[in-house]
Amino acid sequence: MAELPHFKALNWYLVVVANYFFFVDAFRPHVQVYMKKYQIIVSLMNYHRFVAFCLYLLGLAFFLCLVSIRSIRKQFTLLAWTHCLLMVFCVQTYMLLYSIFQGLIWSFMPFLLVIINDVFSYIFGKLLGKTPLISLSPKKTLEGFVCGGIATFILAVILSYCFCNIQYLVCPLSYVERNGTISTSTNCTPTYFFQLQSYKVGSSTFSVYPFVFHAMVMSCFASVIAPFGGFCASGLKRAVNIKDFADTIPGHGGLLDRFDCQFLTCTFVNVYVSTFVNAPSVNRIFEKILYMSDENQIKFIQLLEAELVVKGMLNKTLGYP
Structure with a gap:
């Protein structure tokens, strides 16, 4: 590893970035209560794909700055293996979390x-x-x-x-x-x-x-x-x-x-x-509606009411005139 300075640190950096990209996708629909209480994490949740992509580009730029012409083939081979392993382990873990939340x-x-x-x-x-x-x-x-x-x-x-x-x-x-x-x-x-x-x-x-x-x-x-x-x-x-x-x-x-x-x-x-x-x-959809702005909640009710009226369900279910 003497020919590949800081390569191990770069690997762990990419692992963290990949997990951030996938895990937020898995957790975000289920942690709305955290987003409401701790506003500091809202941006990290809502814009996580853009942030993760920027962090990935930063890591890639760091790698390119470390590339040595004498061992360029070995360095790019290891980088390719790193990406393959990230896809296997991070994607599998994301899929596991998705199933657990069901x-x-x-x-x-x-x-x-x-x-x-x-x-x-x-x-x-x-x-x-x-x-x-x-x-x-x-x-x-x-x-x-x-x-x-x-x-x-x-x-x-x-x-x-x-x-x-x-x-x-x-x-x-x-x-x-x-x-x-x-x-x-x-x-x-x-x-x-x-x-x-x-x-x-x-x-x-x-x-x-x-x-x-x-x-x-x-x-x-x-x-x-x-x-x-x-x-x-x-x-x-x-x-x-x-x-x-x-x-x-x-x-x-x-x-x-x-x-x-x-x-x-x-x-x-x-x-x-x-x-x-x-x-x-139904409960998860209702939770998301609660975190909408007042204007959007009213708009949602109006759209739902209009749709139920068209279907003829509003009078039967809610007894509205």
């Missing part, structure tokens, strides 16, 4: 299913495994892969049914102000996904939480697709001729070695939740 269960459940699948694939692979699954990971067997997937599917149904009754998991995290103090809250009326619904199949009727069906989809992903994140990590380690990414956990490698299957899971959960689950929250 309700902890949407992140906790798929992550738990990946761990369950990994454990049962290992157990069944040891007991029944005879057929190699993939050359990138010689210890993985077809028998362990299949039996682990079946066990994951069964446990997904059982666990999801139990978790639907835990308010801390099903209610989105929110920040509320009580007596001048801001605290977190997970109090809510459970959404449609966590309320028993009746379904009719032929002449039979049964009740189940709709989230159970989503858990089945997550279990299929955790069993069939997520393991390939681990296979990709195994291939990368073989390509650079290392056994583990680190030695943080004796006998198990580093943290990345324990969570290599979770990278694909973060992306899947974000895409799945935003596509099939996420819906506008």
